[in-house]
Amino acid sequence: MDLSPKSYGRTVADAVPPAPLQQHTPTASPPSPPCAVTDLLDEPQDWTWEQLRDYVVRAAVDRHGPQPADPIKTASIFKSFHDRWGRQAGPIARFAFEAQDGYWRSAPVTPNRFCRASDEYFAKPIAERLVSAP
Secondary structure (H helix, E strand, O other): OOOOHHHHOOOHHHOOOOOOOOOOOOOOOOOOOOOOOHHHHOOHHHOOHHHHHHHHHHHHHHHHOOOOOOHHHHHHHHHHHHHHHHHHHHHHHHHHHHHOOOEEOOEEOOHHHHOHHHOOOOHHHHHHHHHHOO
């Protein structure tokens, strides 16, 4: 039995060159928005959109770890949410993080939950619970 390279259909000259090594360069994630504690100064129903943002971002980081975020998009989300829900905005956020431990319907609560598209299955049911609560 011939065990030379020719017996397998290849010669030393026919050998496949090794693939070049690929270097992985880590990419930096965008900075997350500020995590101030201004929300501690007022009751949740009196929060400004900035206090709402600060609370949600800090609570999300505490429960789910740091996440990349676009500060402009985050500001837009919370300005809009605050405009839509008014004095209910802060209590909705507090309920999501304190009563539900940062999860709503088995998914983590992140700033994106506060987008208009999530109102029907996130903010509206929570607001209804808060209104009907004793």
